Amino acid sequence: xxxxxxxxxxxxxxxxxxxxAQALAQTDPLPSWNDGPAKKAIVxxxxxxxxxxGPQFVPPGERxxxxxxxxxxxxxxxxxxxxxxxxxxxPAVVKAKPELAEGEPFKTVMSGNREAIAxxxxxxxxxxxxxxxxxxxxEEFRAEAKKWLDTARDPRWKRPYTELTYQPMQxxxxxxxxxGYKTYIVTGGGQDFVRxxxxxxxxxxxxxxxxTAGGTKYGYDKAGKPFLLKEPRLLLNDDKAGKPxxxxxxxxxxxxxxxxxxxxxxxxxxYTKAGDGARLAMLVLHxxxxxxxxxxxxxxxxxxxxxxxxxxxxDQAGKQGWVVISMKSDWKQIFSFD
Amino acid sequence: xxxxxxxxxxxxxxxxxxxxAQALAQTDPLPSWNDGPAKKAIVxxxxxxxxxxGPQFVPPGERxxxxxxxxxxxxxxxxxxxxxxxxxxxPAVVKAKPELAEGEPFKTVMSGNREAIAxxxxxxxxxxxxxxxxxxxxEEFRAEAKKWLDTARDPRWKRPYTELTYQPMQxxxxxxxxxGYKTYIVTGGGQDFVRxxxxxxxxxxxxxxxxTAGGTKYGYDKAGKPFLLKEPRLLLNDDKAGKPxxxxxxxxxxxxxxxxxxxxxxxxxxYTKAGDGARLAMLVLHxxxxxxxxxxxxxxxxxxxxxxxxxxxxDQAGKQGWVVISMKSDWKQIFSFD
Numbered sequence: 001x002x003x004x005x006x007x008x009x010x011x012x013x014x015x016x017x018x019x020x021a022q023a024l025a026q027t028d029p030l031p032s033w034n035d036g037p038a039k040k041a042i043v044x045x046x047x048x049x050x051x052x053x054g055p056q057f058v059p060p061g062e063r064x065x066x067x068x069x070x071x072x073x074x075x076x077x078x079x080x081x082x083x084x085x086x087x088x089x090x091p092a093v094v095k096a097k098p099e100l101a102e103g104e105p106f107k108t109v110m111s112g113n114r115e116a117i118a119x120x121x122x123x124x125x126x127x128x129x130x131x132x133x134x135x136x137x138x139e140e141f142r143a144e145a146k147k148w149l150d151t152a153r154d155p156r157w158k159r160p161y162t163e164l165t166y167q168p169m170q171x172x173x174x175x176x177x178x179x180g181y182k183t184y185i186v187t188g189g190g191q192d193f194v195r196x197x198x199x200x201x202x203x204x205x206x207x208x209x210x211x212t213a214g215g216t217k218y219g220y221d222k223a224g225k226p227f228l229l230k231e232p233r234l235l236l237n238d239d240k241a242g243k244p245x246x247x248x249x250x251x252x253x254x255x256x257x258x259x260x261x262x263x264x265x266x267x268x269x270x271y272t273k274a275g276d277g278a279r280l281a282m283l284v285l286h287x288x289x290x291x292x293x294x295x296x297x298x299x300x301x302x303x304x305x306x307x308x309x310x311x312x313x314x315d316q317a318g319k320q321g322w323v324v325i326s327m328k329s330d331w332k333q334i335f336s337f338d
Numbered sequence: 339x340x341x342x343x344x345x346x347x348x349x350x351x352x353x354x355x356x357x358x359a360q361a362l363a364q365t366d367p368l369p370s371w372n373d374g375p376a377k378k379a380i381v382x383x384x385x386x387x388x389x390x391x392g393p394q395f396v397p398p399g400e401r402x403x404x405x406x407x408x409x410x411x412x413x414x415x416x417x418x419x420x421x422x423x424x425x426x427x428x429p430a431v432v433k434a435k436p437e438l439a440e441g442e443p444f445k446t447v448m449s450g451n452r453e454a455i456a457x458x459x460x461x462x463x464x465x466x467x468x469x470x471x472x473x474x475x476x477e478e479f480r481a482e483a484k485k486w487l488d489t490a491r492d493p494r495w496k497r498p499y500t501e502l503t504y505q506p507m508q509x510x511x512x513x514x515x516x517x518g519y520k521t522y523i524v525t526g527g528g529q530d531f532v533r534x535x536x537x538x539x540x541x542x543x544x545x546x547x548x549x550t551a552g553g554t555k556y557g558y559d560k561a562g563k564p565f566l567l568k569e570p571r572l573l574l575n576d577d578k579a580g581k582p583x584x585x586x587x588x589x590x591x592x593x594x595x596x597x598x599x600x601x602x603x604x605x606x607x608x609y610t611k612a613g614d615g616a617r618l619a620m621l622v623l624h625x626x627x628x629x630x631x632x633x634x635x636x637x638x639x640x641x642x643x644x645x646x647x648x649x650x651x652x653d654q655a656g657k658q659g660w661v662v663i664s665m666k667s668d669w670k671q672i673f674s675f676d
Binding site: 061064138182191192195199205206207209213215216217218225226228235236241244245248249250251252253267270271274 | 399402476520529530533537543544545547551553554555556563564565566573574579582583586587588589590591605608609612
């Protein structure tokens, strides 16, 4: 027998290293998580629902997992990134319609006075959303949002907003998908806005993004080409009770697992847990001021209007078997760039 | 060398027969179709869009195909099966609310006078839809609809409505799925109604059914268990311009291929064909009174209010490169039981 050439030996060794690395990766699907009840709950749920013949087995078609976005999959403080988008769009809107410049809330936004902007009323904010998110064809909106996402930077990390996703949650989504789960984003944010980047940054395609949605109107341009115009007509306010309502409308199945981080996710988690068999409900608690932010007011953390996690939600989680994820103690790493 | 046992020879032969059968099946993915321009258009489209490196290649994630249901995937004459469901539900509704019995349209429906029922106004029909499709929890509606589907029979074929799907279209859906397409139903029928059976009879899961949809309201029963109540509040009228609007809302991507059979599908086909690259738009023409029904009024066929295919739609198809499927000449077989 001829001795194998050195190159063959190297190839064989490389192959066995690859296999060993794969085996190692398989032993821990959630490397950014510290061992603890949260990590354990996720792994046990996935194992139980995918063990063929087991008492909690879930057929692949019914494996639906829903994830809130702001504060659950990426940073939401100090202000939702979509609100930053709307504020940044105001100069272009005013340029196109100069008559807006003297009226509110445009005058205040154009002044650049941050304190005054932070005090805008809900009604003024709505005017801002209507002016910056509706009135244009869907494809024009998509192009504008994409351009902004490519250039805008978060003030604290000086990085694109799309890099501020939580590495541990990215791992959960990948782990669930690898086990036959369809992962959905169910967000209070704008459905059309989140769809612009969800596929690239989370691997979640547009048809698996459920969000606050307005109507569109079908029409034709001068050349006779059809387009959809974004209208200021709210179809779904995908927050609080709107989340299970949106899940029924867009998915039509009750989730097996749901992840959130605030009072806006309460009904989605209740609805998920009310189904038969194994169900998983989890809430991210932002208790890490050093590596990210700390806010509640649950557990004595500072209160926040953005992503409020009240003590009552914390107590309900305890009573109903929802698992609270402590960012500080459950997450080894927060961002991929850490 | 020992001679192989007879059983081994049989097994080997069986295996090679299976392979041969599979190879044969692969040569014709659409056995219920006669050779002709319609079959050719489907096969060429699928081959062109799935040939890696080819000029018309479409990445798997973008492979979206939408199918109208009534008249495209199953029989819609003489009356949509969902209307039959609503009529059949009236006695139960009147029993629960006896005060309805003396008012219209319930009085006429309860009389059983078919001619009078056929003449009910649009407004009366709407009252009927509201009374039979809303006001109950989503799960109760689902159970009622399922029970009806299991027992109701089409008067002509004396079979469950769910058996009256077109074998050639079933083959198209399977063929497209085998080539990485996500198949969606986009129907003017009720989204919740079609979701009850679409997975079982078409292999289309609930989350891939887009239809006329009403709002739901989240609430709790006496035991504190959450449920969604079906409300008489129209969110999406998924017909005509409502089809591309519904596609944007529920899918968020422009289809690559769309199939319809009536004026209600015009905008969906226009929207599909207005995209870049390879796009397929097809219309089923019911021109086979012997094996199914013949109606138009296109091509001089009898006019019908149900599933109207006007001559203008036929002419538009010719101008815009949409392919018309002749049920009579393109389909070798109509139903699986033929």
